[in-house]
Amino acid sequence: MSADVMTRPRTRAMPQGARRRKRRDPGRVLRLYVPLGLYLVFTLVPFYWMLVFALRPAGSTDPVPWPITFEHFETVWNDIGYAVFFKNSVIVGVWSLLVTTVIAVMGGYALSRYRFRGRSLFMVVLLCTQFIPGAMMLIPLFSIFKSLGLINSLASLIVADTVFNLPLSIILMSGFISAVPFTVEEAAMVDGCTRFRGFLAIVLPQLRPGLIAVGSFAFIHTWNNFLFALMFVSKQDSFTIPVGLSYTIGEYSADFGALAAGGVVAALPVVCVFAVVQRYLVHGISAGAVKG
Amino acid sequence: MTTMRRKAVPYLLISPTVALIAAFLVYPIASVAYYSLQHRNLTRPWADGFAGLDNFRRMLFEDEVFWHSLGFTAKWVVAEIGLQLILGLALALIVNESFIGRGLARSLVFSPWAVSGVLTTGIWILLYTPSTGVLRFLGQPEAAVLGNPGTVFPAVVVTELWRGVPFFAILLLAGLQGIPGELYEAAAVDGAGRTRRFIHVTLPHLRDAIVLATLLRGVWEFNNVDLLYTMTGGGPAQVTTTLPLYVAQRAVDSKDFGYGSALTMAGFVILLFCSILYLRLSRFGEER
Numbered sequence A: 001m002s003a004d005v006m007t008r009p010r011t012r013a014m015p016q017g018a019r020r021r022k023r024r025d026p027g028r029v030l031r032l033y034v035p036l037g038l039y040l041v042f043t044l045v046p047f048y049w050m051l052v053f054a055l056r057p058a059g060s061t062d063p064v065p066w067p068i069t070f071e072h073f074e075t076v077w078n079d080i081g082y083a084v085f086f087k088n089s090v091i092v093g094v095w096s097l098l099v100t101t102v103i104a105v106m107g108g109y110a111l112s113r114y115r116f117r118g119r120s121l122f123m124v125v126l127l128c129t130q131f132i133p134g135a136m137m138l139i140p141l142f143s144i145f146k147s148l149g150l151i152n153s154l155a156s157l158i159v160a161d162t163v164f165n166l167p168l169s170i171i172l173m174s175g176f177i178s179a180v181p182f183t184v185e186e187a188a189m190v191d192g193c194t195r196f197r198g199f200l201a202i203v204l205p206q207l208r209p210g211l212i213a214v215g216s217f218a219f220i221h222t223w224n225n226f227l228f229a230l231m232f233v234s235k236q237d238s239f240t241i242p243v244g245l246s247y248t249i250g251e252y253s254a255d256f257g258a259l260a261a262g263g264v265v266a267a268l269p270v271v272c273v274f275a276v277v278q279r280y281l282v283h284g285i286s287a288g289a290v291k292g
Numbered sequence B: 001m002t003t004m005r006r007k008a009v010p011y012l013l014i015s016p017t018v019a020l021i022a023a024f025l026v027y028p029i030a031s032v033a034y035y036s037l038q039h040r041n042l043t044r045p046w047a048d049g050f051a052g053l054d055n056f057r058r059m060l061f062e063d064e065v066f067w068h069s070l071g072f073t074a075k076w077v078v079a080e081i082g083l084q085l086i087l088g089l090a091l092a093l094i095v096n097e098s099f100i101g102r103g104l105a106r107s108l109v110f111s112p113w114a115v116s117g118v119l120t121t122g123i124w125i126l127l128y129t130p131s132t133g134v135l136r137f138l139g140q141p142e143a144a145v146l147g148n149p150g151t152v153f154p155a156v157v158v159t160e161l162w163r164g165v166p167f168f169a170i171l172l173l174a175g176l177q178g179i180p181g182e183l184y185e186a187a188a189v190d191g192a193g194r195t196r197r198f199i200h201v202t203l204p205h206l207r208d209a210i211v212l213a214t215l216l217r218g219v220w221e222f223n224n225v226d227l228l229y230t231m232t233g234g235g236p237a238q239v240t241t242t243l244p245l246y247v248a249q250r251a252v253d254s255k256d257f258g259y260g261s262a263l264t265m266a267g268f269v270i271l272l273f274c275s276i277l278y279l280r281l282s283r284f285g286e287e288r
Helices: A003-007 A016-023 A026-055 A071-080 A082-113 A119-129 A135-147 A154-178 A182-190 A195-206 A208-224 A227-232 A241-250 A256-287 B003-035 B054-061 B064-096 B102-114 B117-128 B152-176 B181-189 B194-223 B226-231 B243-254 B257-282
Strands: none
Touching: A026 A071, A026 A256, A026 B064, A026 B102, A026 B117, A026 B152, A071 A082, A071 A241, A071 A256, A082 A119, A082 A154, A082 A208, A082 A241, A082 A256, A082 B003, A119 A154, A119 B003, A135 A154, A135 A227, A135 B003, A135 B243, A135 B257, A154 A208, A154 A227, A154 B003, A182 A195, A208 A256, A208 B117, A227 A241, A227 B243, A241 A256, A241 B117, A241 B226, A256 B102, A256 B117, A256 B152, B003 B257, B054 B257, B064 B102, B064 B152, B064 B194, B064 B243, B064 B257, B102 B152, B117 B152, B117 B226, B152 B194, B152 B226, B181 B194, B194 B243, B194 B257, B226 B243, B243 B257
């Protein structure tokens, strides 16, 4: 996780002149735009199809949703209970985001700024956790939460999701912190700031992209987690969106419109978050995870 | 600040992480090992007790689903990783070029990564529905692809590709951005064409990123339960049951924790063995 990776300006494969010449190259269309177009069709048709089902009246088989109806959204939000599922998912997602980010900043700061005994062991443990399957942890975690009295409580989901988000978040965060030059921080300490004050005043403002990347990563993962919510929560008023959706799928032969509308409700928050933070994520991975 | 206190700072900073990992990852793994030697079923608590190796005997010699799930898990992981590597690399190379609207194109092609496994199931069930899905436009009006043992495998593989290729591409794109542009210029000056630049500059530099991405995604696809659980439930006739899916069904549906723990131990051993073997064979991180 070297700092020079971060500070190096982003390199481009072609110098300016070469790129301009390439634009008139007919091979470029074949090489670039045709495959990209095909892949976009593969990516977007499923999304479009979900919107079609969600917006057209029940019984219609039209490939264009016209006239538009919101009846399916009213069904899932009010009758099936997505209003409650949505609220639960937001609570779990936001708490996990906050806790993950705070702990990841602490751990990332320690990894990036201190050379302490056990540091490499800590790194190895973090990497090893990436090999632990969530499905394999269902049974022991259920037993733990049961003895803590947290079954059917959203707290069990917040804890479990935070634990599974943490390792990668810390690795990403330490990459972002290493990118902030230590000299500025030192200067602040020479000027009489405590290390903590210096961190708040100097490092934190520059850490915005890292906070956004790690926070959104944690939120998306938590929002999408299905198995933990399925296993640890069995009361309907504690369901999260994925669990609610899985029950809608189970009854899919009955109502495709409701399934699609539920899907739109599930997709909207994460797809919006992702569209905004996508470039921070690529940057963060190239800085931290791949370079290890 | 005394030296003692200064030395304690990094340990204080990592202490919440260490505590959480110890309590909710390390301790549970130890307890799985313990449960795997017990009879433990939440629906039949009167029969609980020490089992010795009985769970393992049952798994290895009596359980056909276990052996079948191993075969399907291997088939699933190999198919997914092979196709995701090819498509993900192609996609990363495309969106690494500079063209107008690149940011938008990246956001769009990467977006399925943010979608959950359950939602992916929901979306693709709509596409695969015989009467109203998109397949009727391809001239297959009555094909119930998910209910047919012959078509269910390609159907779930394509579905998982939709969601899996983007993250592969993100990892490889991050690797591509670390390749210095001067190398391509130097190669071009030496008269290397596009193909040779790809083989001699891009691939060697991407090597570690590719090894890491295939390993991470391999583990991930091994663990991928959400999609199969909701899309096929392991069926029809358990032809799409992976080992972790089998564990999840044991845990969620039949609450047979003792036997489920034995299956979990088998999963750990297989995953550990395959990961080490893969890292050895790919000589990850070695200087070349």
